[in-house]
Amino acid sequence: MANGESPFFKPKNKWSQPGNNKFSDLKNNLDKVCKMSERVMIDTSVNMTVKPDGTMIKSVGLVAVPLWSAAKKEMKSMVLAGTDLFGVKAAKIVYVWTFSYDQQVHDEFWGN
16 A cells, blocks of 8 residues: 555545554554554454355445454464444545454453
């Protein structure tokens, strides 16, 4: 993503990562989202998979995607379902809300 450009995200997008772990917080731009994603990959030694787990549901300006994720690090592993909600404007993502179906497991895996 050269010069802050992305084919998917608006540069001033927001990403809401709930919970009580080291990745929880609101990221307010593409740079912060990319840095968080990079830290996730480093933390798991690139042992994380996220894939759709059902049908996307679209409404005006919103897309909900049921997801399945799996990650490993050190002696820990996590397999969880969840839903991500994407706010979309002009065919680009402007806001992401992530929801885990078991936030406690999510928080324990990522730690602080």
